[in-house]
Amino acid sequence: MDDIKELFFNRKTVEILLSMLEDEKPRYPKVIAEEVGSIYPHVFNILKELEDVGLVESYKEGRIRFIRLTAEGRKITEKFQQIYSDLEGFQQKFSEERTREDAIVINRFRETIKSIEYKLLSEKLDKKDSFREVLKLSKLRTELERTNFRNDNDREEKNKLLKRIYYIEEKAKLLLIKF
Numbered sequence: 083m084d085d086i087k088e089l090f091f092n093r094k095t096v097e098i099l100l101s102m103l104e105d106e107k108p109r110y111p112k113v114i115a116e117e118v119g120s121i122y123p124h125v126f127n128i129l130k131e132l133e134d135v136g137l138v139e140s141y142k143e144g145r146i147r148f149i150r151l152t153a154e155g156r157k158i159t160e161k162f163q164q165i166y167s168d169l170e171g172f173q174q175k176f177s178e179e180r181t182r183e184d185a186i187v188i189n190r191f192r193e194t195i196k197s198i199e200y201k202l203l204s205e206k207l208d209k210k211d212s213f214r215e216v217l218k219l220s221k222l223r224t225e226l227e228r229t230n231f232r233n234d235n236d237r238e239e240k241n242k243l244l245k246r247i248y249y250i251e252e253k254a255k256l257l258l259i260k261f
Contacts, residue, residue: 094120095128099151099159100166102138108148184236191226191243198222199250205257216254223247 097118102109115125129149132138137155140147151159201207202215226244231237 092128094118094124095132096162096166098125098128099132099137099155100163102149102151103156103159103163106150108141108150111147111149114149180232184231184233187229188231188236188239188243191222191229191240194222195219195243195246195250199246202250202254202257209258212254212258216251216258219247219250219254223251 097120098114101114101117111126111129112122114129115122118125129138129140132155133140133149136152137158138149139152140149142148198215198219202212202219207215223244226240226247229240231240
């Protein structure tokens with residue numbers, strides 16, 4: 083990689099630097115490779131490029147090569163660490179917001195289903211109003227089927243609501259046959 087920007091848009095590069103920042107003592111390239119879940123030759127090549135641009139330095143003690151961050155490498159890696167921390171915070175807030183939104187949507191579906199069920203099964207509606215409620219229920223079912231929830235609990239709740247709709251639709255068919 084001739085361009086240093088390309089080097090930093092490689093996830094492994096950042097993982098390697100962050101790994102080195104966590105443990106400030108000089109490291110073996112093989113240990114770094116294990117920590118970041120990559121093969122030694124790949125990590126070795128990245129470390130070589132980082133050394134070429136002055137972010138890490140290596141030295142030998144006997145037959146063993148050690149790697150450590152330079153002062154400049156430390157500054158840049160600390161900035162990456164801050165960016166990752168900010169991204170994790172953003173991701174957490176975003177996830178919490180989506181969870182709240184999904185809960186609101188599920189509650190809206192639940193309340194609407196409950197309202198339609200009450201109206202239909204109370205047998206107080208005439209034929210025209212009953213058909214109107216069945217149509218609303220059908221549209222609601224289609225909307226619920228098309229709604230994608232992000233976590234397992236919400237998907238499970240969606241399935242329960244769909245089963246409830248199917249049940250109400252069957253009951254409504256029996257009621258409409260009476261008209």
